[in-house]
Amino acid sequence: MALKIVVLAKQVPDTRNVGKDAMTAEGTVNRSALPAIFNPEDLNALEQALRLKEQNPGCTVGVLTMGPPRAGEIIRQGLYRGADTGWLLTDRLFAGADTLATSYALATAIKKIGDVDIVIGGRQAIDGDTAQVGPQVAQKLGLNQVTYVEEVQGVQEVQGVKKVTVKRVIDGGVETVEAPLPVVLTVNGSAAPCRPQNAKLVMKYKRATCPLERPAEGTAYDNLYEERPYLTLNQWSVADVDGDPSQCGLAGSPTKVKAVKNIVFQAKESKTLTASDADIEGMIKELLVEKIIG
Amino acid sequence: MANYFSDHPEIAFHLNHPLMKRIVELKERNYEDAKTYDYAPVDLGDAIENYKQILDITGDVAANIIAPNSESVDLEGPHLENGRMIYASKTVENIEAMRKAGLFGVSMPRRYGGLNLPNAIFSMLSEIISAADAGFQNIWSLQSCIDTLYEAGNEDQRQRYIPRICAGETMSMDLTEPDAGSDLQRVMLKATFDEKENCWRLNGVKRFITNGDSDIHLVLARSEEGTKDGRGLSMFIYDKRNGGVDVRHIEHKLGIHGSPTCELTYKNAKAELCGSTRLGLIKYVMSLMNGARLGIAAQSVGLSQEAYNEGLAYARERQQFGDKIINFPAVYDMLSRMKAKLDAGRSMLYQTACYVDIYKCLEDIARERALTPEEKQELKKYQRLADAFTPLAKGMNSEYATSASTAAAASSWSTSASASTATPASSASTRVPPSCRSSPPSVISSTAPCSRTSRT
Numbered sequence: 006m007a008l009k010i011v012v013l014a015k016q017v018p019d020t021r022n023v024g025k026d027a028m029t030a031e032g033t034v035n036r037s038a039l040p041a042i043f044n045p046e047d048l049n050a051l052e053q054a055l056r057l058k059e060q061n062p063g064c065t066v067g068v069l070t071m072g073p074p075r076a077g078e079i080i081r082q083g084l085y086r087g088a089d090t091g092w093l094l095t096d097r098l099f100a101g102a103d104t105l106a107t108s109y110a111l112a113t114a115i116k117k118i119g120d121v122d123i124v125i126g127g128r129q130a131i132d133g134d135t136a137q138v139g140p141q142v143a144q145k146l147g148l149n150q151v152t153y154v155e156e157v158q159g160v161q162e163v164q165g166v167k168k169v170t171v172k173r174v175i176d177g178g179v180e181t182v183e184a185p186l187p188v189v190l191t192v193n194g195s196a197a198p199c200r201p202q203n204a205k206l207v208m209k210y211k212r213a214t215c216p217l218e219r220p221a222e223g224t225a226y227d228n229l230y231e232e233r234p235y236l237t238l239n240q241w242s243v244a245d246v247d248g249d250p251s252q253c254g255l256a257g258s259p260t261k262v263k264a265v266k267n268i269v270f271q272a273k274e275s276k277t278l279t280a281s282d283a284d285i286e287g288m289i290k291e292l293l294v295e296k297i298i299g
Numbered sequence: 300m301a302n303y304f305s306d307h308p309e310i311a312f313h314l315n316h317p318l319m320k321r322i323v324e325l326k327e328r329n330y331e332d333a334k335t336y337d338y339a340p341v342d343l344g345d346a347i348e349n350y351k352q353i354l355d356i357t358g359d360v361a362a363n364i365i366a367p368n369s370e371s372v373d374l375e376g377p378h379l380e381n382g383r384m385i386y387a388s389k390t391v392e393n394i395e396a397m398r399k400a401g402l403f404g405v406s407m408p409r410r411y412g413g414l415n416l417p418n419a420i421f422s423m424l425s426e427i428i429s430a431a432d433a434g435f436q437n438i439w440s441l442q443s444c445i446d447t448l449y450e451a452g453n454e455d456q457r458q459r460y461i462p463r464i465c466a467g468e469t470m471s472m473d474l475t476e477p478d479a480g481s482d483l484q485r486v487m488l489k490a491t492f493d494e495k496e497n498c499w500r501l502n503g504v505k506r507f508i509t510n511g512d513s514d515i516h517l518v519l520a521r522s523e524e525g526t527k528d529g530r531g532l533s534m535f536i537y538d539k540r541n542g543g544v545d546v547r548h549i550e551h552k553l554g555i556h557g558s559p560t561c562e563l564t565y566k567n568a569k570a571e572l573c574g575s576t577r578l579g580l581i582k583y584v585m586s587l588m589n590g591a592r593l594g595i596a597a598q599s600v601g602l603s604q605e606a607y608n609e610g611l612a613y614a615r616e617r618q619q620f621g622d623k624i625i626n627f628p629a630v631y632d633m634l635s636r637m638k639a640k641l642d643a644g645r646s647m648l649y650q651t652a653c654y655v656d657i658y659k660c661l662e663d664i665a666r667e668r669a670l671t672p673e674e675k676q677e678l679k680k681y682q683r684l685a686d687a688f689t690p691l692a693k694g695m696n697s698e699y700a701t702s703a704s705t706a707a708a709a710s711s712w713s714t715s716a717s718a719s720t721a722t723p724a725s726s727a728s729t730r731v732p733p734s735c736r737s738s739p740p741s742v743i744s745s746t747a748p749c750s751r752t753s754r755t
Binding site for chain 1: 337339340341344345348349353356359360364396399400401405414
């Protein structure tokens with residue numbers, strides 16, 4: 006079954022091995038001190054997409070990312086492992102986006118790509134840890150979503166309806182669910198690790214760049230870009246995806262960072278709450294009073 | 300993230316070897332392949348960049364998949380099931396990772412699906428894999444048997460077998476027998492021509508066959524009835540898909556447990572002749588053995604590197620008599636000797652591999668066109684150098700690897716022995732990585748650390 010799969014991927018600072026200079030004096034992440042990597046759970050998502058491609062000949066896998074021009078590396082990393090194409094959303098108007106503006110940008114790009122069967126991304130990124138973008142994209146596109154996916158077991162077509170079967174992690178176990186396509190899936194870090202880069206694909210795509218990534222003075226291999234169109238990666242601006250600038254980047258981000266503080270949890274005892282409205286309201290009030298949220 | 304290539308810049312240093320330019324020139328032949336294959340290089344710089352990328356991928360797989368798997372592979376080992384050898388479960392994972400990375404059939408021309416890598420680069424990959432797991436290096440590097448099939452086989456055989464190796468099938472060379480070890484002239488495995496089926500049939504026993512249940516075997520057998528010496532031996536290709544060869548026994552070795560050493564029984568196994576009859580031992584097996592010698596040299600360098608890394612890390616961390624033990628002359632003397640031998644051995648390996656590359660490339664060109672008198676001279680010169688250096692590289696490096704592994708273990712043993720009872724010897728043994736527990740196959744020494752984890 007020929008499916009069109011879009012993998013959502015983010016270039017993130019590697020927060021797993023942080024040194025002393027990982028944070029700036031203002032309490033924000035010092036991106037220049039940390040190596041930029043492919044968000045780990047997005048790699049798990051890419052692996053699931055590539056497995057679907059192997060099971061279903063004719064599938065295409067594209068990597069969609071948003072970031073500065075150097076985030077083109079994320080698309081190359083995808084191509085090195087078996088993705089067919091990629092799109093980089095890069096524009097100053099996209100900069101400074103919170104999860105709402107990010108999911109708006111990704112959703113408009115997915116609409117632009119068109120006829121997508123499966124949108125798949127990691128559960129969350131290791132820089133923000135919000136786990137909001139995937140579900141927000143689903144919401145904006147009006148699609149079904151399955152979160153905490155551990156394994157995409159396959160896609161079947163029954164009476165003209167394509168359905169995906171996935172195993173997802175729940176408290177104390179796993180459950181297997183079925184969802185009609187198109188669908189948004191977010192993949193948990195416990196899913197299979199991503200395959201290594203492939204030698205032939207690395208050699209093929211090692212010079213693949215977005216126009217903005219190329220040095221102004223040119224390179225010794227500029228003639229290759231004319232001969233081999235696949236070496237020019239798709240680079241989209243707000244206008245290219247017919248986006249509304251007021252919903253993008255800083256302008257479209259209601260989240261404002263007021264301050265960053267280290268919170269050390271000191272309480273030893275735990276509380277068990279029920280799902281009743283009264284209990285939840287009580288908890289929210291307590292968190293507000295303690296200034297843990299708000 | 301750890302990477303066995305970029306963490307050891309000593310390896311990349313050898314990409315600057317003065318012969319490398321000539322090797323790329325002979326290997327890429329005006330960069331003609333770039334017109335047909337999107338992954339072929341367009342110039343020298345591009346070719347070297349490709350080599351670095353491939354080394355980097357291998358370094359990543361070695362550090363992040365093969366090395367973490369190595370202890371489990373060494374403990375589990377392969378087992379026998381109904382005449383078939385079953386790899387340790389993590390070995391299967393390693394093979395799959397190397398397949399996905401496209402690192403099989405790497406030396407083969409691109410028209411068969413290969414990466415057209417020179418021997419020098421293949422040896423670097425081999426070294427890197429060996430540092431992660433010397434036993435897995437055996438299994439992986441036996442793909443170099445395909446070089447002999449490429450050189451001796453006909454075009455039809457090349458087209459049928461080489462793409463399968465490039466896709467990740469494994470190989471073995473079935474040479475030794477119960478009564479024919481070092482003395483291969485005594486090989487008795489019988490090859491008879493089956494007129495009815497128009498194929499050869501093999502009958503007999505092979506013993507001590509590394510990766511003996513591989514997909515495609517190169518088999519040395521006696522095709523000339525009544526002969527007793529090497530001139531009656533020919534080389535055959537046995538394809539596991541045809542059946543007829545069973546594994547009778549897997550040896551219990553002192554080290555490299557992940558690498559299955561098998562005893563094989565041939566019962567009327569269908570096979571095809573590779574090259575000409577009677578040239579099996581005197582020509583083709585010599586070529587196989589030279590490839591294997593370089594493989595062992597690379598395995599030994601990888602092993603030495605890992606032993607040195609472990610020894611150094613331990614010496615930097617372990618404190619005795621109020622000081623880190625690396626500051627004691629006896630210990631830093633041991634470590635500096637290890638490093639000197641390691642670097643010397645590595646230089647020897649890549650120097651040899653470069654000699655091999657030049658003459659092999661010229662031999663390959665000679666299959667397409669007549670060589671010029673200068674080229675013939677060049678071929679002769681480098682063939683002589685390769686012939687002289689290959690056994691040296693193998694001998695020297697495998698001895699060094701044994702002494703390096705012993706020294707790495709000794710640096711931790713000696714200090715544990717002199718330490719108070721608060722530091723049990725078992726903590727020292729955990730410092731020895733699985734790859735160091737494996738001695739090179741050619742060397743079995745009672746003082747090697749492998750004896751400490753022996754299963755026998």
